[in-house]
Amino acid sequence: MTKQNPFILALKAYNLTVEIHHHSAYQIVLSNDTPFTSTISGQLHERIHGFLIKPHVAHFCVAEKGTLSVLNIEPYSNIGLELAGRFKDNQECIAFDSPSAINSFFGMPKDSSDINKIVDSLLSKLPSAEYDERVTRIVEYIKANYSEQNITPQTFADIVFLSPSRLASLFKAQTGSSLSKYLLWTRLRQAVYLALTDKARSLTDIAYDTGFYDLPQLNKYMYEMFGMPPKALKQNSDLIQIH
Numbered sequence: 326m327t328k329q330n331p332f333i334l335a336l337k338a339y340n341l342t343v344e345i346h347h348h349s350a351y352q353i354v355l356s357n358d359t360p361f362t363s364t365i366s367g368q369l370h371e372r373i374h375g376f377l378i379k380p381h382v383a384h385f386c387v388a389e390k391g392t393l394s395v396l397n398i399e400p401y402s403n404i405g406l407e408l409a410g411r412f413k414d415n416q417e418c419i420a421f422d423s424p425s426a427i428n429s430f431f432g433m434p435k436d437s438s439d440i441n442k443i444v445d446s447l448l449s450k451l452p453s454a455e456y457d458e459r460v461t462r463i464v465e466y467i468k469a470n471y472s473e474q475n476i477t478p479q480t481f482a483d484i485v486f487l488s489p490s491r492l493a494s495l496f497k498a499q500t501g502s503s504l505s506k507y508l509l510w511t512r513l514r515q516a517v518y519l520a521l522t523d524k525a526r527s528l529t530d531i532a533y534d535t536g537f538y539d540l541p542q543l544n545k546y547m548y549e550m551f552g553m554p555p556k557a558l559k560q561n562s563d564l565i566q567i568h
Contacts, residue, residue, distance in 0.1 A: 332399035332510045334517055334551070335444055335565035336558075337392055345385040348552035350397035351408050352378050354386065355427060355440060361388035365418045375421040377408065377430075382417045394440040394565065397551050399510055401502035404447050444566050459485035459492070460499045464507075471511045472536045478504065512536045513550060514567060516543060520555050521564040528555050 334350075337357070345364075354363070355375035362371050363386035365378060378384060380400050386393075398405050411430075412419065421427045428435060431443050456464075463481050470476065478489040481504055485492060496504050516535040519526060532543040544554045551558065 332397075332402065332514055333404070333444060333447065333566065333568040334395075334397040334514070335440055335567070336395045336397075336521075336562040337565055338388075338395050338562050345383055346548075346552035347381050347383045348397070348548075349380050349400060349550045351380060351400055351405050352552075353396040353398070353443070354378075355394045355396075355421075355443075356388065356391065357394055357440075358391035359388075361386060361391070361393065363387070363420075365420070370420045373420050373422055374424055375427050376418050377411070378418045379409070379412065384418070395562075396440070396444065398447075399502070401500075401506055403451055403501060406501065407450055440565055444568075448568070456499055457495060459487065460496055463492070463496060463504070464500075467508055467511050471508060471515065472534055474536055474538060476508065476536075508536075509546060510550075513546060516547070516555065517558065518564070518567055520559045521562060524559060528559070531555070 332350075353375065356373075360372040360374055362369070363373065363376060363384060364370070365376065365384040366382050370376065398408065400409075419430070421430065425435070427433070427443075431446050433442060433446060462485055466481070466484055478493065482489045482492050487495070493504055496502070496507070500507065502510075512535045516531050516537070519531045519535070520528065528543065529540045532538075532540045535543075537543040537546070547553070547555045547558065
């Protein structure tokens with residue numbers, strides 16, 4: 326029995342002022358010290374301590390004093406689906422006006438809204454799942470070979486002796502993600518890790534080493550998924566956790 330391994334990127338952002346943007350991940354933003362201001366889907370939220378936002382919702386925030394913890398969560402994962410169920414009809418964001426509201430939302434004890442504990446709480450909600458052996462083989466192949474640029478649906482199909490369409494259906498049913506998205510998020514996970522743990526390394530080298538054709542392609546997907554290019558991520562953030 327194994328648990329699905331979702332993409333959770335937890336960052337600490339400093340003196341953050343970002344232009345209006347949107348991204349494909351669920352995002353949780355929490356203040357580490359002082360309240361901040363954010364405009365989400367045209368609505369101003371002043372002196373809040375955090376928010377949870379759906380994918381593809383336009384927003385920007387200003388936290389010129391203090392730091393923010395930012396969690397980006399793969400929308401296709403079980404955690405992403407669990408978070409989706411917490412929104413009411415037509416609700417695009419959930420704003421937290423106090424630390425106690427954060428603790429209550431995530432089921433945390435009083436005065437324990439540490440970002441690491443929240444990540445652990447989210448991971449604890451993952452259901453156990455017994456994967457088909459063929460899905461497991463594909464997951465292990467992606468982990469070992471994500472840097473290869475010539476991976477195609479037929480590459481995966483040949484490994485497990487299924488047609489590309491049959492394998493795509495099986496993989497999606499068991500993981501909640503398409504094969505292409507799973508491969509992309511695996512590459513992004515490694516690119517983010519390298520960018521934030523080896524800041525002397527060039528982003529061009531990181532792009533090639535993680536399976537992207539070039540830096541512009543990495544920029545495109547990083548902005549699409551997280552709302553910022555890797556250069557901004559590298560300059561204004563530190564890594565807290567990555568899964």
